[in-house]
Amino acid sequence: MNMENNRPETVKSVAGGMAIDTAVTGEKNLKMDGTEETTIKMSARNLDVFYGEKQALFGIDLDVPEQSVTALIGPSGCGKSTFLRCLNRMNDTIDGCRVDGDIRIDQSDIYDRALDVVELRARIGMVFQKPNPFPKSIYDNVAYGPKIHGLAQDKDELDEIVRSSLERAGLLKEVVDRLDSPGTGLSGGQQQRLCIARAIAVSPEVILMDEPCSALDPIATAHIEELIDELRENFTIVIVTHNMQQAARVSQQTAFFHLGILVECNATNEIFTSPSDERTQGYITGRYG
Amino acid sequence: MSPFFAAIVLIVLITCGHFLGRRRAIQTANGSRRLLHSLPHYYGLYVTLWTGVPAVILMALWVPLQPYFLDSFLIASLGDKASGLNSDQLGLLLNDIRNVADGNISSRRNDPTIIAAANRLIEWRQLGYAGLLVITLGAAIAGLAIARKRISRTMRARNAVERVFNAVLFIASLIAILTTIGIVLSLLFETIRFFGKVPITEFLFNLSWSPQTAMRADQVASSGTFGAVSLFAGTLLITAIAMIVAVPVGLMSAIYLSEYAPRKIRDILKPALEILAGIPTVVYGFFAALTVAPAIRGWGESIGLDVASESALAAGLVMGIMIIPFVSSLSDDVINAVPQTLRDGSFALGATHSETVRQVIIPAAFPGIVGSVLLAVSRAIGETMIVVMAAGLAANLTINPLEAVTTVTVQIVTLLVGDQEFDSAKTLAAFALGLALFCVTLVLNIIALRTVRKYREKYD
Ligand SMILES: Nc1ncnc2c1ncn2[C@@H]1O[C@H](COP(=O)(O)OP(=O)(O)OP(=O)(O)O)[C@@H](O)[C@H]1O
Numbered sequence: 001m002n003m004e005n006n007r008p009e010t011v012k013s014v015a016g017g018m019a020i021d022t023a024v025t026g027e028k029n030l031k032m033d034g035t036e037e038t039t040i041k042m043s044a045r046n047l048d049v050f051y052g053e054k055q056a057l058f059g060i061d062l063d064v065p066e067q068s069v070t071a072l073i074g075p076s077g078c079g080k081s082t083f084l085r086c087l088n089r090m091n092d093t094i095d096g097c098r099v100d101g102d103i104r105i106d107q108s109d110i111y112d113r114a115l116d117v118v119e120l121r122a123r124i125g126m127v128f129q130k131p132n133p134f135p136k137s138i139y140d141n142v143a144y145g146p147k148i149h150g151l152a153q154d155k156d157e158l159d160e161i162v163r164s165s166l167e168r169a170g171l172l173k174e175v176v177d178r179l180d181s182p183g184t185g186l187s188g189g190q191q192q193r194l195c196i197a198r199a200i201a202v203s204p205e206v207i208l209m210d211e212p213c214s215a216l217d218p219i220a221t222a223h224i225e226e227l228i229d230e231l232r233e234n235f236t237i238v239i240v241t242h243n244m245q246q247a248a249r250v251s252q253q254t255a256f257f258h259l260g261i262l263v264e265c266n267a268t269n270e271i272f273t274s275p276s277d278e279r280t281q282g283y284i285t286g287r288y289g
Numbered sequence: 290m291s292p293f294f295a296a297i298v299l300i301v302l303i304t305c306g307h308f309l310g311r312r313r314a315i316q317t318a319n320g321s322r323r324l325l326h327s328l329p330h331y332y333g334l335y336v337t338l339w340t341g342v343p344a345v346i347l348m349a350l351w352v353p354l355q356p357y358f359l360d361s362f363l364i365a366s367l368g369d370k371a372s373g374l375n376s377d378q379l380g381l382l383l384n385d386i387r388n389v390a391d392g393n394i395s396s397r398r399n400d401p402t403i404i405a406a407a408n409r410l411i412e413w414r415q416l417g418y419a420g421l422l423v424i425t426l427g428a429a430i431a432g433l434a435i436a437r438k439r440i441s442r443t444m445r446a447r448n449a450v451e452r453v454f455n456a457v458l459f460i461a462s463l464i465a466i467l468t469t470i471g472i473v474l475s476l477l478f479e480t481i482r483f484f485g486k487v488p489i490t491e492f493l494f495n496l497s498w499s500p501q502t503a504m505r506a507d508q509v510a511s512s513g514t515f516g517a518v519s520l521f522a523g524t525l526l527i528t529a530i531a532m533i534v535a536v537p538v539g540l541m542s543a544i545y546l547s548e549y550a551p552r553k554i555r556d557i558l559k560p561a562l563e564i565l566a567g568i569p570t571v572v573y574g575f576f577a578a579l580t581v582a583p584a585i586r587g588w589g590e591s592i593g594l595d596v597a598s599e600s601a602l603a604a605g606l607v608m609g610i611m612i613i614p615f616v617s618s619l620s621d622d623v624i625n626a627v628p629q630t631l632r633d634g635s636f637a638l639g640a641t642h643s644e645t646v647r648q649v650i651i652p653a654a655f656p657g658i659v660g661s662v663l664l665a666v667s668r669a670i671g672e673t674m675i676v677v678m679a680a681g682l683a684a685n686l687t688i689n690p691l692e693a694v695t696t697v698t699v700q701i702v703t704l705l706v707g708d709q710e711f712d713s714a715k716t717l718a719a720f721a722l723g724l725a726l727f728c729v730t731l732v733l734n735i736i737a738l739r740t741v742r743k744y745r746e747k748y749d
Pocket residue numbers: 051056074075076077078079080081082083094
């Protein structure tokens with residue numbers, strides 16, 4: 001992984017507004033050296049999203065700290081996926097979708113004219129709810145991204161990228177002797193790990209996951225959760241989940257959305273032990289959602 | 290009295306049957322519908338079916354059989370006058386009698402025996418129709434009475450009615466299949482007769498096609514040669530030209546329509562392409578013969594090429610244009626069926642639109658695209674009108690698209706138009722060609738449908 005490219009800006013946590021403030025103080029994992037400083041990888045300010053006439057998100061302010069897991073929770077239709085898709089501009093592909101506001105990665109505006117959306121999506125990977133391997137071999141699935149971005153000089157380098165990506169996605173052992181068989185022939189859980197391998201093969205800085213485990217059984221889910229925990233060392237992760245336990249297990253920061261509004265964002269253990277908003281309280285205790 | 294009158298009375302009875310059955314059912318349940326096994330209108334339908342079905346079947350048998358029996362009665366009544374005749378003359382005589390009976394012009398309307406016979410025929414016909422009326426209405430009334438009697442609280446009218454509808458639907462679907470089987474069998478029998486006259490090896494391997502058979506045995510060239518190779522070569526050549534035009538254009542327009550076109554353009558282009566599919570092939574035919582062929586010829590002459598006035602190229606090009614909407618709309622469906630999640634997956638990796646199309650969508654849709662191309666090929670092979678008008682009649686074994694060639698379908702047409710002896714090798718050859726064509730397109734269709742289905746299964 002070429003981490004030299006990333007020039008993370010270090011900022012005082014106050015700059016991140018109330019959201020990040022508490023996230024830091026409540027979470028040991030974020031602090032390498034015990035100071036009150038953390039790095040913000042991505043931030044959204046005053047974000048409104050419209051589908052045609054209908055507004056789906058209202059003035060969202062959210063910071064995503066680097067090398068940690070941010071969980072997005074909230075009842076169905078509250079705009080979690082919409083927010084996630086703003087971060088890598090996947091909303092561009094939807095007819096009639098309009099995004100207002102400011103989203104930055106490493107302080108630079110992702111809706112800037114000068115910024116190439118293809119390059120942005122190479123920096124921000126995405127894993128979808130339903131595993132969606134291409135109808136190609138396992139090898140070609142993983143090699144797809146590196147090939148289109150020209151990341152490998154030769155075949156050996158490509159082989160190495162594919163191998164290490166599968167390794168980091170925890171899939172290599174299971175598929176090492178059948179890299180040429182179709183990716184669609186794997187089990188659901190394996191397919192999802194293949195999709196994760198495919199995403200990390202292009203060395204993204206951020207990985208977005210939209211309910212990555214909702215189509216999987218508990219064992220495959222546990223597998224992916226473990227993987228997310230390991231990936232946190234190198235990547236910044238934003239994950240949408242409907243599973244409260246999962247949010248509590250894998251994330252350091254949790255954001256609760258409700259009807260297109262960001263109700264509360266805080267360190268995960270804060271949210272689950274002493275939420276400050278009663279809507280949050282109601283949702284995590286299962287009173288609605 | 291006529292079958293028409295019987296039909297009207299029957300319709301009235303059927304309507305009454307429905308009403309009576311319904312009322313009877315409600316009566317047996319003392320007005321409480323809940324006690325009945327089925328809803329009241331099922332009892333109505335039950336009686337209707339009992340009233341109508343046997344009567345209609347009787348009528349359907351009677352109406353075509355009556356003239357047949359009357360003819361044999363007539364022959365019997367004519368006695369000596371008919372017994373000396375051969376079958377042609379007898380047919381003529383019966384025709385005259387019928388004409389006189391119907392009041393039509395007949396050459397022998399003054400012959401007293403014919404007039405007498407015609408009068409007998411008229412009388413018998415009326416008797417027959419009366420019998421028809423009595424029998425069908427009798428059957429209807431009997432059916433009505435039986436069915437009405439059977440109605441009881443626990444009778445499963447719904448199940449009985451459903452069974453009948455089931456059978457009707459089954460018979461309907463059988464009709465198409467039986468027709469196909471019938472056509473294939475008749476092709477097969479005539480083909481076997483053909484191979485009795487012409488050896489199968491000649492048909493399959495001889496390179497020359499000249500289906501002239503002699504009128505008299507002593508004529509020169511009294512037997513033709515029936516080598517189908519050049520016909521299939523011609524078909525293949527024209528089909529190949531058509532596919533060279535249709536596949537790239539159709540595929541690219543499908544990709545544009547399903548991937549790139551904005552809504553508005555798509556809403557205009559798609560119907561426009563479908564209009565192209567609605568043009569009668571005969572119009573394409575004269576477009577090919579009168580516009581394209583001369584244009585190609587003129588263009589060929591201007592650069593010093595010798596182009597036949599009816600060329601494979603002209604027919605192939607126009608046929609290709611005709612098939613474009615076929616390829617594009619089938620491929621469009623297939624491309625649209627590629628799940629959106631695959632596109633999203635590719636975009637999310639930072640692939641551009643064209644990379645996504647080339648490396649994800651086309652490979653994913655490939656089997657379906659192959660299927661649609663194969664269907665288009667079988668369409669091109671069977672196409673007749675364009676090649677009849679534009680490809681020529683000369684059986685040339687060539688791969689030069691500038692020469693005239695002929696195709697299997699064209700030869701079938703020319704073998705059968707005009708007055709033909711039905712059992713000459715020339716006429717029977719058409720059946721052999723038809724059967725061969727049928728086999729080829731059948732195999733292509735089966736392969737095509739299989740690949741398309743396999744592809745569908747993958748994503749459902
Ligand atoms: N493509 C679209 N076109 C129009 N409206 C949309 C579209 N996608 C989402 N919406 C609307 O935006 C709102 C937020 O949707 P979103 O998919 O972000 O919800 P979500 O929180 O991800 O829900 P879930 O938990 O069910 O996935 C919903 O009201 C939805 O109807």
